[in-house]
Amino acid sequence: MPQANKQEVSPPLSQNLWRKVDAFYRFTRPHTIIGSIVGITSVSLLPLVSFEDLSPAFFVGLLKVMIPIVCVNIYVVGLNQLYDVEIDKVNKPNLPIASGEYSMETGKAIVSAFGLMSIIMGIMFQSPPVLYCLLVCFFFGTAYSIDVPLFRWKKNAFLAAMCIVIVRAITVQLTVFYHIQQYVLGRPVLFSRSLAFAIICMTLFVTVIALFKDIPDVDGDRDFGIQTITVTLGKKRVFWLCITILLIAYGSAVVIGSSSSLLLSKLVTVTGHCILASILWSRAISVDLESNKSITSFYMFIWKLFYAEYLLIPFVR
Numbered sequence: 001m002p003q004a005n006k007q008e009v010s011p012p013l014s015q016n017l018w019r020k021v022d023a024f025y026r027f028t029r030p031h032t033i034i035g036s037i038v039g040i041t042s043v044s045l046l047p048l049v050s051f052e053d054l055s056p057a058f059f060v061g062l063l064k065v066m067i068p069i070v071c072v073n074i075y076v077v078g079l080n081q082l083y084d085v086e087i088d089k090v091n092k093p094n095l096p097i098a099s100g101e102y103s104m105e106t107g108k109a110i111v112s113a114f115g116l117m118s119i120i121m122g123i124m125f126q127s128p129p130v131l132y133c134l135l136v137c138f139f140f141g142t143a144y145s146i147d148v149p150l151f152r153w154k155k156n157a158f159l160a161a162m163c164i165v166i167v168r169a170i171t172v173q174l175t176v177f178y179h180i181q182q183y184v185l186g187r188p189v190l191f192s193r194s195l196a197f198a199i200i201c202m203t204l205f206v207t208v209i210a211l212f213k214d215i216p217d218v219d220g221d222r223d224f225g226i227q228t229i230t231v232t233l234g235k236k237r238v239f240w241l242c243i244t245i246l247l248i249a250y251g252s253a254v255v256i257g258s259s260s261s262l263l264l265s266k267l268v269t270v271t272g273h274c275i276l277a278s279i280l281w282s283r284a285i286s287v288d289l290e291s292n293k294s295i296t297s298f299y300m301f302i303w304k305l306f307y308a309e310y311l312l313i314p315f316v317r
Contacts, residue, residue: 023096027110029077031303036073039168039202040066040176042310046194047181061184065130065176068121072134075115076141082107083145083152090220127183133175140167157229161210168209169202194316197256201313204249205306208242212302215239216295235289243284246305250277253312260317268315276308 044062048054081088081097088098096102102110115138122131140163143151153159177195181187214221214228215235222231230238250273257269283301288294 019101023101024110026094027078027081027096027102027107028074031300032077033070033073035168035303035306036069036172037066038307038310039172040069042313043173043176043195043198044180045314046177046192046198047185047187053185058180058184061180064121064125064127065133065179068118068125068130068134069137069172071114071118071121072137072141075111075118076137076144078107078111078114079141080145080154082111083147087217087220087224087226090223091217127179129175129179129183133171136171136175137167155226157227157232160228161207164210165203165206169206170199173199173202194313197253197316198313201249201253201309204245205309208245209302209306211238212242212299216292216299235295239284239287239289239295242302243280246280246302247277250274250280253316256316262317265315265317269312272308272312272315276305280305 041062044058044065048058081095082104085097085104088095093099097104097107118134119138122134125131143153144160144163145154146152153163173195177192178189182189211229214226214230215238218228218230218235220226221228233241253273254270257266257273260266260269283298287298
């Protein structure tokens with residue numbers, strides 16, 4: 001009997017669509033976008049003095065700062081992947097460019113589009129703090145990754161950490177607060193206790209993220225001459241340095257919270273930070289530093305602590 005001709009069956013349209021969505025999702029490094037959204041929302045609540053401030057104008061103002069920052073966030077993480085293809089093949093082979101799901105041309109198109117959109121929106125929305133934030137993010141995000149003379153700052157441990165701290169811990173906090181207080185609520189800018197706490201606390205958190213993110217990447221970084229602190233000091237020392245910094249952050253938060261004159265603020269900040277510190281310690285002592293899977297899982301746990309901190313910051317009054 002003649003064999004039936006075998007025909008290739010194309011994957012269903014929904015399956016192709018899902019693959020594209022999944023690739024874009026991984027390309028955007030979603031944990032960083034969630035961090036931006038949670039952080040912007042948290043800091044935008046700090047200038048509010050009553051529930052009446054939660055007006056439609058407030059939510060429009062919130063979107064005017066959130067959407068362009070998310071766009072520049074995608075630009076920054078995408079640009080890093082364009083210049084880290086060979087390193088990512090070792091450290092993060094599931095990323096779309098490193099895995100071959102995206103061509104370099106596709107990556108460049110996405111990065112260019114989101115970078116351009118962020119700047120255009122920053123100009124259109126006519127809020128100087130928003131535009132300033134985008135320009136700072138654009139500059140430091142570019143300087144961190146591009147491989148041209150005087151840049152590629154990620155190769156230097158201090159400059160790499162400085163980029164992340166200046167953007168996430170300082171610029172975003174100040175500009176979002178300034179935007180909401182003056183350009184949305186129409187009030188004079190006052191540097192509040194809660195804003196000072198947000199900047200100091202997030203500086204510690206972002207420093208930990210900047211240090212810890214290189215622990216699971218130590219092999220690829222060493223092979224490609226990226227002199228991170230982990231390459232210099234080793235996994236164990238950097239790991240426990242990060243845990244110590246976070247515990248200092250939580251201890252400081254408890255002291256600041258206990259000094260509040262508002263009972264609700266005192267209860268939430270003290271109890272919340274004590275709980276988070278306990279969870280941190282119990283997770284830290286169970287990490288296997290010889291397992292990249294265990295280290296990466298703990299790194300993502302630190303991002304969850306980062307999100308949780310932003311939930312507590314509005315209670316600091």
